[in-house]
Amino acid sequence: MERRFNNNPANNGSAWQNEMSRAEEMRYPADPNCKRMLRQIQEIDFALMDTKLFLDAYPRNLMAMEYFNQLIEKRDAAAQAYHAQCGPLVADERIENNTWLWINGPWPWEFDAN
């Protein structure tokens, strides 16, 4: 079926179209550079998750703690770069350029996001 419900001239002047802005044009992880950065964050986060589970059971393991701290540093840097160039990973990040990017797709479960 024709996609007549979206961008329909009949909708001209409705509130949502007036709100069209850079926010709605920027579907951020679609940028290949952002995808690469996201993949790196996913890898670091997976290592963090695994180390976290290990530390829950062995909370005095110094080697795991040192590894965890290295990962946290990498993660912070990667997340900061991603936020600056691609948009927020979590909702609670500082808003830049008066633009609420949190709702911009593709969402993580979409084909285009992966």
Added chain:
Amino acid sequence: MWTYDKKLQYPVKIKNSNAATAGIIISQLGGPDGELGASMRYLNQRYVCPYDKITGILTDVGTEELAHLEIIAAIVHQLTRNLKPEQIAGTPFANYFVDHTVGVYPIAASGVPYDMKYIAVKGDLLADINEDLAAEQKARVTYDNILRLVDDPDVRGPIRFLREREIVHYQRFGDAMRIAQDNLDSKNFYAINPSYDR
């Protein structure tokens, strides 16, 4: 994916145990209009939502409902943590206790365990948002009924907070409905399903 914040969204500090109250409050954990169902409803409806603003509302409300689950569980836990068997015997909570001791198990006040049949994911935007609007009102009514039955101020505080959130969520789903309808025109109202026909 999700991360966990090691804090409650609203503090829960209940001095006095009360088996009967716990047996009522637990309905908002595993009952037909409880927080577990709320979070499952919104988070599962997201996947075919065609409009980013509404996807954002479903994601963020669904996530907040997970925090509400934890508040209800904290209330049930604190109401039951010091109960002696003789304070349980003869109360309706005895029927729960025999199967779950004072563990926190998602179940309705009537004794029916949580069931995904309480929620709907129709895969149709208008049907799903109407479901969500009704769900918020039903949860608000349940909190109203809890407030009619419970007079402990330690319990009423967080319950009133949660009741208020139902009202706020209802407002946001009202916005979602407006956004959905603004994307449909007079010809395609009900004729197409924007979650499927594209």
